[in-house]
Structures are given as C-alpha cells and as structure tokens.
Amino acid sequence: MRKQIAAANWKMNLNADEAHQLLTKILHTKLALKPGQEIIFAVPFPYISMAVKKCAEHNNVFVAAQNCSDKTSGAYTGETSAIMLQSVGVQYVIIGHSERREYFNETNEVLAKKIDQCLSHGLKPLFCCGEPLSIREEGKEKEFVAEQLKQSLYHLTADQLQQIVIAYEPIWAIGTGKTATTQQAQDMHAFIRQQIELKYGHHIAQTISILYGGSVKAANAKDLFSQPDVDGGLVGGASLNAEEFITIIQSLD
Numbered sequence: 001m002r003k004q005i006a007a008a009n010w011k012m013n014l015n016a017d018e019a020h021q022l023l024t025k026i027l028h029t030k031l032a033l034k035p036g037q038e039i040i041f042a043v044p045f046p047y048i049s050m051a052v053k054k055c056a057e058h059n060n061v062f063v064a065a066q067n068c069s070d071k072t073s074g075a076y077t078g079e080t081s082a083i084m085l086q087s088v089g090v091q092y093v094i095i096g097h098s099e100r101r102e103y104f105n106e107t108n109e110v111l112a113k114k115i116d117q118c119l120s121h122g123l124k125p126l127f128c129c130g131e132p133l134s135i136r137e138e139g140k141e142k143e144f145v146a147e148q149l150k151q152s153l154y155h156l157t158a159d160q161l162q163q164i165v166i167a168y169e170p171i172w173a174i175g176t177g178k179t180a181t182t183q184q185a186q187d188m189h190a191f192i193r194q195q196i197e198l199k200y201g202h203h204i205a206q207t208i209s210i211l212y213g214g215s216v217k218a219a220n221a222k223d224l225f226s227q228p229d230v231d232g233g234l235v236g237g238a239s240l241n242a243e244e245f246i247t248i249i250q251s252l253d
C-alpha cells in the first residue's frame with residue numbers, strides 16, 4: 001500500500017507566534033489518521049525545531065524543510081545542509097519546488113545533487129515537478145515532466161528511489177486558484193508512475209507516493225485524492241488556515 005500524504009508547504013509565511021498557533025490548532029484536533037496516512041509540515045527554517053518538538057508527540061506527523069544545500073558543509077554563507085536538518089529531527093525536504101527553480105535558478109542538475117545530499121543523510125526528498133502554462137498550451141507537458149524526472153532522479157538506485165515522494169505541481173495551478181481538473185491530475189500522475197515503471201519496474205512504481213499540488217483546498221481535496229494515482233496533496237495557501245488544512249487531511253483516501 002502506498003503512503004497517502006497531506007503535506008503543508010507554508011512557504012515564506014507566518015511569524016513565530018502564528019506558526020506556533022497554527023500548528024497547535026491542527027495537532028490538537030482529533031485527526032484520526034488511518035494506517036499509511038501521513039501529515040508533513042514544510043515550515044520555514046526558523047520554526048523547524050519548534051515544529052519537530054510538537055510533531056514528535058504525534059504518530060505519522062513529520063517536519064520537512066523547504067530546501068537544502070547541494071553541498072555537504074563549508075564556506076557557503078546562508079546555506080543549510082542536509083546534515084544539519086537531519087541533526088535537528090527533520091524527516092523530509094522539499095526539493096525542486098517551481099518557485100526555487102524559477103526565482104533561484106535551480107536546475108535539474110543541481111536538484112539531483114540536493115537529492116543525493118538528502119539521501120546520504122537519512123532525509124526523504126519530496127521532489128517537485130510540473131510544467132509552466134506555455135508548455136501545457138503546446139501540449140508538451142508530458143515530455144517536460146519526463147525530462148525533469150530523468151535528469152534529477154534516474155541516477156538513483158531502486159532502493160534510493162523508494163525514499164522519494166514525488167509532487168506533481170503544474171505551475172499554472174500554483175497560487176492561482178486554478179486547479180488542474182481531477183482528470184488532468186490523474187492523467188499526469190498515471191504518466192509519472194508509468195515512467196517510473198519503465199525505468200524501475202512495476203513493483204517500485206506502485207510503491208511511490210505521488211502528491212498533487214496547485215490550489216488544493218478543502219472544497220476539491222476529496223475529488224483529487226480519490227483518483228487512483230493521486231496519493232495526497234502538497235498544499236500551499238490552504239495549509240495556512242487550520243480548518244482548511246484539517247479538512248484536507250480528512251480528505252485523504
């Protein structure tokens with residue numbers, strides 16, 4: 001059975017009090033996770049220790065960083081290494097979010113190195129892929145995503161790949177209120193799984209969780225998560241509202 005995951009990506013939002021209150025409110029709710037279901041909070045770096053402490057009191061609730069360095073250690077002012085994250089109790093790291101690709105020029109090649117850093121230090125990468133609107137309009141979204149997978153993941157062994165969670169986030173659906181239709185999401189997720197199957201075989205492909213991201217909210221989560229190849233969501237804006245995110249968690253299949 002694949003893990004079903006509701007992951008919150010807070011991005012660069014909230015002050016310390018707001019972050020604490022939001023997490024407290026969500027974790028004090030009786031979430032009744034079923035076996036195989038997980039919640040991940042990808043919080044800004046300054047709140048990681050607070051979040052790790054609070055999430056450790058709950059089963060199947062984990063903390064993610066939103067980025068990490070592609071280097072191991074050394075004179076890289078302002079960077080945060082995978083080793084540091086692992087040492088403070090982080091379990092996941094978002095790698096390759098489209099905002100990092102676009103605003104911080106992260107290439108598939110650099111992302112492959114970040115993934116290696118995570119895997120070498122016991123962290124699970126939450127690898128994001130997805131096409132911009134112009135590519136979707138040309139009908140080339142599948143080739144585009146296949147290339148992202150190939151360049152950042154296909155150097156991994158099958159054992160390593162099984163540590164990865166993939167998030168498909170069409171860029172045109174992020175923060176726009178324009179969600180992919182359930183059919184568009186399912187089609188791409190099935191395609192991603194098929195690509196993994198071609199490279200790593202059926203068994204491995206069936207074990208990889210593929211999350212959908214892009215304007216997931218309480219009102220559409222159930223429909224999206226009910227698709228056979230959609231294994232949960234990576235949620236931006238709606239994860240900043242406790243009630244919204246709780247409903248999204250409760251929409252996991």
Ligand SMILES: O=C(CO)COP(=O)(O)O
Pocket residue numbers: 009097169173174175176177213214215216234235236237238
């Ligand atoms: O980028 C996202 C999650 O990583 C999606 O953001 P929104 O849910 O705000 O569209």
